[in-house]
Amino acid sequence: MNHAHPHPHPVHADADAGGQAEILDLDAEVLAEQLAALTEWLPLRSTPRRIVDLGCGTGAGAFALLDRFPEARVTAVDSSAAHLQRLREKVCARGAEDRVQIVQADLDADRWPDLGTPDLVWASASMHHVAHPDRALRAVRELLAPGGLFAVVELSGFPRFLPPDAPEDRPGLEDRCHAASERFHASHVSHRGADWGPKLTAAGFTVEGERTLTVHIDGARNPAVGTYAMTSLQRLRHSVADALAPQDLAALDRLLDPGSLLTRADLAVRTERTVWAARRPG
Template identity: 70%
Template sequence: MNAAHQQTPHHGESGHHPGHGHGGHHEPGDRHQAEILDLDAEVLSEHIASITAWLPLKNRPRRIVDLGCGTGAGTFALLGRFPDAHVTAVDASAGHLQLLREKACARGAEGRVRTVQADLDSDSWPDLGRPELVWASASMHHLANPDRALRNVRGLLAPTGLFAVVELAAFPRFLPAGAPGSRPGLEERAHAATDSFHAGHVPHRGADWGPMLTAAGFTVEDERTITVNIEGARSEAVGRYAYASLQRIRGVAAPALGPGDLAALDELLDSNSPNCVLRRKDLAIRTERTVWAARRA
């Protein structure tokens, strides 16, 4: 299905926009976004696995739909958690779906994955079967009309099936308090600038999905907030994740930052600088993720 809207950059988020497509080729923004999604999957793999293990399922699902699947972080976590299941992975980006298929082949899982390119903001969705589990991670808040999408999920979900909505409470922070030394508080000021932008462009970011799920005909069975705090010493990927994320934040925050803040941010992103985040040993990933587990009322 074709996307209904023009794609815009993802505004400093590691999430992906399931309602905007890229056509059949890899655009530069598509590749950058894919890099962040892959890093997100790498550094947060333990947290994703803990969420899939927590899900209050009545039976082990055999048919799963991953809405706004990106490059497959949730898809492969779910395949690992449920070895007898098949996953239908849905996204608007042909490039992301191609990467997901390549990963499935490399892991010998191509027979367990079906990819569907679709705009989740469309009036009508393609046939996604009758899944026992629908998973939507960091995707629903990007939709222009999430209420309609929630009703669509209710319509396709099996009678005893579970709908899991996973959302970031806030975009991750990476720098310690007081860093960088030349401009303490820079990261928070950059986030404040992006928050102002998001308020107008991504109004459902940070929303409480409980009331929206109830209004769409679901009963919220459980809700859980997971605190993420991963020290950079545990994985060199933390530095790469911070670098890619701060690059994206800069693209949105730059017009609102003063010259001193912008220069300090550019130094953090200068791979030739000794102060580049790729060289810092004091980074950490700090954020929260909230999960809503719901069933058809």
């Protein structure tokens, strides 16, 4: 997903892997339709048979790609042993052991393990965590088969769940939480919110498409939205608690009482995801 960032697929092991994994799984459940749309959009020249998912987290992208390309095999790469164990359990539950190879690796390492020669590399909410993205992008270019495609998916930031005038006792609370979160992450995740197009071009790729998907999912239509909102806002509280005014922190704690948040009829998931499709010339 999800963390220095709310929904990361981390490149570094995370002490909070359990909570992060829960958000990644909820993100995959709530946004499954949008994720499938992104895989459908990819400007592929032919059906990929060998796919690498960099920063795979608990497997949202890997499984979306397996569903989209039934003949493909996926190599799923992440630094978190806990996330990879959860992914391994899902692979076994699906009976997909022959289609998924799991590799634990740090994308900031000087040398990556042998990941084969994929036709498609997928990196969702992972590249902004890399300390040296230019080096990582060049490594992906060398990894890909000539003519292969690299899909970089990034989030616009932390999702929003409440209307602007909520909660009633502190209207605009979510906006102020987001502002505090952005200040926190500006010094911790320097490539968050970057325009990956120029970076991909500089690394030797040909950018063939960019698409931003606007997401709005009404909580009344999807019961998982409430749990997703609760888990996400609890995580947001952890990163912004020291930066909020005492009245805002108290209001956030009142909101996070399950009897408050989970009974609201106005919850929704509002966010954006942008995908860049870049080809290795050849």
